[in-house]
Amino acid sequence: MIESEKRFQFLVENSNDIIYTINLKGYFTYANVAAERITGWPQSEITGKNYLSLVRPDFHEKISAFYEKQYDDQIRNTYFEYPIIIRDGTTKWIGQNVQLLLVYGRITGFQAIARDITDLKKQEDSLRESEKKYRFLAEKMTDIVWIQDMNLRTVYVSPSIKTILGFTPEERMAQDVREQLTPESMSAALDLMARELALEQQGQADPERTLTIELEYYHKDGSTRWIENIISGIRDDQGALTGLHGVSRDISTRKQMDNMRKENEAFLNNYFENAPDGIYMSDMQGNFVYGNRRSEEIIGYSRDEMIGKNYLELNVLSVNSVNKAVRLLQANMEGKSTGPDELELVNKDGRHVPVEISTSVFERGGQKIALGFVRDITDRKRAERDLQNARDQLLQSEKLASVGRLSTGVAHEILNPVNIISMELQMLLMTEKLSPKVKEELQICMDQVSRIVTIAENLKQFSRVSEKKIITADINDVVANVLSLYATQLKIDGIKAEAQYEPDLPLTAMDREKIEQVIMNLITNAADAMKGKEKKVLTIRTEREKVSRKNGQLKIMIADTGVGIKTENMPKIFDPFFTTKEQGKGTGLGLSISYGIVHDHDGKIWAENNKEEGVSFYFTLPVKKNTGKITAETKG
Amino acid sequence: MERILVVDDEIHTVRLLKDFLTSKEYEVYTAATGLEAIDKVKEVRPHIVLLDIIMPGMGGIETLSEIKSISPKIVVIMITAVIDEELAKRAMQLGADEYITKPINLCSVETTVMVKMIQLLG
Numbered sequence: 001m002i003e004s005e006k007r008f009q010f011l012v013e014n015s016n017d018i019i020y021t022i023n024l025k026g027y028f029t030y031a032n033v034a035a036e037r038i039t040g041w042p043q044s045e046i047t048g049k050n051y052l053s054l055v056r057p058d059f060h061e062k063i064s065a066f067y068e069k070q071y072d073d074q075i076r077n078t079y080f081e082y083p084i085i086i087r088d089g090t091t092k093w094i095g096q097n098v099q100l101l102l103v104y105g106r107i108t109g110f111q112a113i114a115r116d117i118t119d120l121k122k123q124e125d126s127l128r129e130s131e132k133k134y135r136f137l138a139e140k141m142t143d144i145v146w147i148q149d150m151n152l153r154t155v156y157v158s159p160s161i162k163t164i165l166g167f168t169p170e171e172r173m174a175q176d177v178r179e180q181l182t183p184e185s186m187s188a189a190l191d192l193m194a195r196e197l198a199l200e201q202q203g204q205a206d207p208e209r210t211l212t213i214e215l216e217y218y219h220k221d222g223s224t225r226w227i228e229n230i231i232s233g234i235r236d237d238q239g240a241l242t243g244l245h246g247v248s249r250d251i252s253t254r255k256q257m258d259n260m261r262k263e264n265e266a267f268l269n270n271y272f273e274n275a276p277d278g279i280y281m282s283d284m285q286g287n288f289v290y291g292n293r294r295s296e297e298i299i300g301y302s303r304d305e306m307i308g309k310n311y312l313e314l315n316v317l318s319v320n321s322v323n324k325a326v327r328l329l330q331a332n333m334e335g336k337s338t339g340p341d342e343l344e345l346v347n348k349d350g351r352h353v354p355v356e357i358s359t360s361v362f363e364r365g366g367q368k369i370a371l372g373f374v375r376d377i378t379d380r381k382r383a384e385r386d387l388q389n390a391r392d393q394l395l396q397s398e399k400l401a402s403v404g405r406l407s408t409g410v411a412h413e414i415l416n417p418v419n420i421i422s423m424e425l426q427m428l429l430m431t432e433k434l435s436p437k438v439k440e441e442l443q444i445c446m447d448q449v450s451r452i453v454t455i456a457e458n459l460k461q462f463s464r465v466s467e468k469k470i471i472t473a474d475i476n477d478v479v480a481n482v483l484s485l486y487a488t489q490l491k492i493d494g495i496k497a498e499a500q501y502e503p504d505l506p507l508t509a510m511d512r513e514k515i516e517q518v519i520m521n522l523i524t525n526a527a528d529a530m531k532g533k534e535k536k537v538l539t540i541r542t543e544r545e546k547v548s549r550k551n552g553q554l555k556i557m558i559a560d561t562g563v564g565i566k567t568e569n570m571p572k573i574f575d576p577f578f579t580t581k582e583q584g585k586g587t588g589l590g591l592s593i594s595y596g597i598v599h600d601h602d603g604k605i606w607a608e609n610n611k612e613e614g615v616s617f618y619f620t621l622p623v624k625k626n627t628g629k630i631t632a633e634t635k636g
Numbered sequence: 637m638e639r640i641l642v643v644d645d646e647i648h649t650v651r652l653l654k655d656f657l658t659s660k661e662y663e664v665y666t667a668a669t670g671l672e673a674i675d676k677v678k679e680v681r682p683h684i685v686l687l688d689i690i691m692p693g694m695g696g697i698e699t700l701s702e703i704k705s706i707s708p709k710i711v712v713i714m715i716t717a718v719i720d721e722e723l724a725k726r727a728m729q730l731g732a733d734e735y736i737t738k739p740i741n742l743c744s745v746e747t748t749v750m751v752k753m754i755q756l757l758g
Contacts, residue, residue: 408719412690415717415738416646422739423652430659430742453718453739460719 018094018114021101024071026050029109038116040087056083056091067098071107076100081117093121144227144248147234150241152177152193164227164250166220182224185215200241207239208232214251226255278355278374283367284333286311286325298355298376300348318344318352332361332370342377354381393604396574396595407459415456422449458589472626473512475542475554476501482519483540486527490538493527500541505554509626514597518605521590522558522617528581529562529614537561544623551623553603559616564609573607594619637663638753641682643673643699644715645691649740653686656742657749670694674702677710683756684711684749686736689723697727704731711752715740 012019012032018039020031031046039046039054055063059082070078081095096114100107144164147156153176157169167175178186192213199205210232216224231246272279278295282288287310291303299306299316311317317325321343328338339358347353359372428434429442483499490497523538530536539559546552565573565580572578574595579588598605598619605619640662642653647668654664665680667673671694677685685703689696700712714735716724724735734748 411719412717415719416649419739420646420648420652423649423656423742426742427652427656449739457719 015113016115018096018116019112020046020114021109021111022051023109024107026052026067038086038092039084054084054086056085059083067110070098070100070110074100074107081121092116092118142250145245146248147243147245148177149243152244155243164248165217165225171220180217182216182218185217189213189215207235214255225250226252275373276375278372278376280306280372280374282311282329282370282372284329284370286329288314289369295374298347298353298374299345300351316345316347318346320344328357328359329370332359333368335361335368337361339373340375345374354378392571393599396592411456411459414452418449418452418456422446425449455589458593469511469513470509470626471512472507472509473515474505474507475510475515475556475621476503476505478510478512478515479519479540479542479556482516482523486520486523490523490527493531493536495527495530495536495538497538497540500539502541502543505542505544506551506623508554508621509624510601510621511597515601515621518594518597518619519556519558521594525590525617526558526560526562529560529564531562533562533613535561535613545620553620553622555618555620557616557618559610559614561610561612561614564613564615565607567609570607574605637661638684638757639663639665639680639682640749641665641667641673641676641680641685643667643670643685643691643696644688645669646688649688653740653745656745660746660749662749670696670699670702673699674706677703677706681707682710684713684752686713686715686745686749687732688715689720689727690717697723697730700727700730700732709756711756713748713752 015032015034018032018035020035021029023029028047028049028051031043033043035041035046036043041049041054052060052064063080063082066078066080069075076099078098079095080098081093083091083093086092093116094114095117096112098110098112101109101111141158141160142163143158144161145156145158146154146161148154154173157172159169161172162168165172172180177189181189192211196205196211210230212228212230214226214228217227219225227248228251229246229248231244233241234243234245236242272292275292275294278298279290279292280288280295281290287308288306289308291306296302296306299314301314301316306314311325312322324341324343328341331338337358337360340356341358343355343357345353345355354377356375356377357372359370361368361370363369425442425446429439429446434442479499479501483497487497519540523540526538530538537560539557541557541559543555543557544552545555569578569580574591575588576592577588578592581588595605598621602622602624603620605617607615607617609615640657642650642657642664643666644650644653645668650666650668654666657664665676665682667676670691673685673687676682687696687699687703691699694702696714700714703710703712708731711733712731714724714727714732716727716735716737718737718739721735721737724732724737727735734752736745736748
């Protein structure tokens with residue numbers, strides 16, 4: 001017995017496992033050498049410690065409950081794993097078998113065999129960790145990994161294929177490649193394959209190369225997915241190609257975005273091309289980089305002629321607009337949008353085109369680009385001008401009417417004193433023995449009185465109380481009649497008169513005397529304007545114009561080769577008392593009276609400077625039947 | 637001597653016509669208004685009346701018909717502003733015998749008066 005007891009003692013002392021006993025209060029009553037080796041505490045110091053002083057604090061409750069349960073339920077044998085804190089403060093895991101210590105059937109404590117399972121625990125943890133990682137990858141990986149033989153039969157495919165294309169790997173491997181791809185993608189794949197195999201045969205290909213190809217695959221549900229494949233070759237020991245392996249990624253979303261972008265681009269392009277406004281892009285130096293169809297129409301240059309050229313080089317701006325355009329570009333350089341601003345372009349044919357330009361700036365490839373919208377406002381301008389003309393005409397009529405009202409009164413008031421002066425002068429001139437000098441000067445006074453009377457008579461024209469004598473007449477006849485009256489005078493003045501009559505003009509109702517007066521006024525002005533000029537040609541032309549009026553209208557032109565009308569005077573020529581003739585040569589009423597007469601006939605009168613020299617006056621008369629009056633309105 | 641009555645509200649006109657016609661040896665009377673003119677016509681029975689059309693108060697046209705109702709034989713020559721020839725033409729339709737325009741040309745006054753006197757006195 002002693003022998004066996006000794007041997008047992010030896011075994012306990014030299015065991016690799018900790019063997020200990022604790023009493024019911026939890027104090028160690030025995031611990032073997034292994035306990036010292038594992039915990040770092042000397043064997044002698046362990047005895048007397050409470051077991052909890054070794055247990056990691058987060059396990060105190062658990063392990064106390066464990067012991068209590070074993071005691072309460074009188075469980076003979078239990079197994080439990082828990083962490084302890086050893087002497088150097090690190091953690092070790094312990095797995096222990098615990099048995100009840102019974103003395104005469106009474107529980108006096110616990111006896112345990114505990115093993116250091118720290119390493120085991122670590123292995124388990126790392127395994128669990130990698131398992132977790134693996135599961136995570138398997139769940140999250142969306143790429144498909146596959147291997148195909150040289151007949152393009154799938155010999156391996158990762159389970160992720162199910163997520164993307166709906167097929168299980170087994171289903172996939174049973175499929176022919178033709179069932180997998182849309183016909184277009186199939187032929188693209190075969191083309192690539194053929195090209196690569198040809199390269200292989202020439203022996204020039206890099207065996208390590210990878211190829212990327214986007215193909216459209218069928219999903220199990222019949223829809224399609226765009227998939228990007230990165231493919232490389234599988235080779236045998238001799239380097240011969242035996243199969244392919246690849247990684248495939250679903251790029252349907254990217255493809256969709258691409259398509260959307262392409263559609264957007266196409267839409268924008270279509271919009272730009274068919275936009276009603278001209279659209280251009282230029283860099284910050286003003287070199288064109290883009291122009292749409294409408295911009296070609298506006299400036300008359302084709303895109304090929306325009307792109308790459310500078311706007312100054314192309315000379316597409318009128319002199320007045322160049323500075324404005326430079327300012328716009330400067331604003332663009334500062335990143336500012338501009339407009340709408342009115343500018344005037346000069347198109348390829350030299351025609352001036354009024355436009356409205358709005359610009360903005362955007363960046364492309366790190367470069368600032370000006371984007372301009374150009375609206376042709378020729379029509380709007382014309383409408384504005386027409387409106388302005390109509391307003392001017394109205395104003396002119398108003399002016400004439402007020403002058404008419406005023407002048408009749410003034411004429412009467414002036415004529416009375418003029419009459420007295422005139423008679424006094426006549427009486428004086430009758431006096432005998434006047435010196436010739438005095439007589440001459442009195443005669444000058446008489447002449448001046450005559451001038452006043454002429455002015456008064458002209459003013460009277462505005463009051464329009466004179467009866468209208470409307471007759472039906474041939475304008476050619478009227479013109480010819482007036483010209484014949486002037487023939488001698490024109491000859492004396494050295495003026496060559498050229499009349500161009502359009503034959504068979506319709507007769508029209510007119511106050512012939514008044515129309516003759518208009519023609520006379522215009523001829524007189526023309527003759528005066530040509531005084532002193534070398535070339536003196538008076539051209540009178542009649543023609544019929546088809547306009548919106550039912551019967552059309554007659555247009556009469558009286559042109560000279562005289563000094564012309566200064567631009568600043570143009571708006572004033574029909575104003576009463578406006579004259580550029582030297583003092584005493586004109587009353588400044590001729591044109592305004594003519595204006596009144598032509599307007600009474602529902603016609604228009606205007607002047608244009610000739611390209612070479614002189615000025616052309618035009619007036620129109622609508623062709624009308626004689627109803628006894630010229631216009632429906634009563635005037636006077 | 638042939639009597640001429642000059643009627644005008646403008647005194648200088650009246651004076652000058654009177655001086656001129658007197659120098660041509662006519663017996664000249666004057667009036668400044670229509671009413672005065674009618675009194676003068678009744679009083680002196682002139683051969684010829686030179687009558688301004690536009691006068692304040694009784695106008696020339698009205699005076700004309702008064703004179704003609706006193707004696708249609710009296711020759712009435714209307715004086716009218718050059719810009720009012722229409723008025724004179726209307727006066728002719730209402731019985732005036734002739735008209736002259738202002739500013740008055742004294743030579744034509746002389747001629748007109750002379751012609752009318754010859755017609756009148758036969």
